[in-house]
Amino acid sequence: MKTDKEIEEMFGLTREDIEELAAPWEAGEIPGVPVGEVIVGRPLKFGEHLKLVGFKETEQKIERMDKRADSLGMKRSDYLRWLVDRDLAAAGIA
Structure with a gap:
């Protein structure tokens, strides 16, 4: 000590x-x-039905996703939600 x-x-x-x-x-x-306000974690979805969305990916790509998410201060699931939200907004259908 x-x-x-x-x-x-x-x-x-x-x-x-x-x-x-x-x-x-x-x-x-x-x-x-x-x-x-700083909000950590999955956005709340009160009043909306939720469905699971998932897909398989290689271990190497998942490691890279996790590294990128960590560099942004996110968990993998938050990072993927963020990417989808950005893409939908860019396409004008968010």
């Missing part, structure tokens, strides 16, 4: 620096421009 001094040297911040940086966040004052 690292000591406080080792951690401070590693990150270049003292405990006091961290407390000062954390104070606005703890008070609910998040700096920057608000971009809207």
Whole structure:
């Protein structure tokens, strides 16, 4: 386990620096421009019937899909939904 001094040297911040940086966040004052509510996961579909959509693909392509989804901060299913939504919007039938 690292000591406080080792951690401070590693990150270049003292405990006091961290407390000062954390104070606005703890008070609910998040700096920057608000971009809207962050929603994680599958969109809710209340009132609509859902059907399973699936297809088979090679392991190599699935690995590449997962890597791309991860780079976008998504799960595979969210990534695939996002791609379909973008394509339908581009075709004007979303």
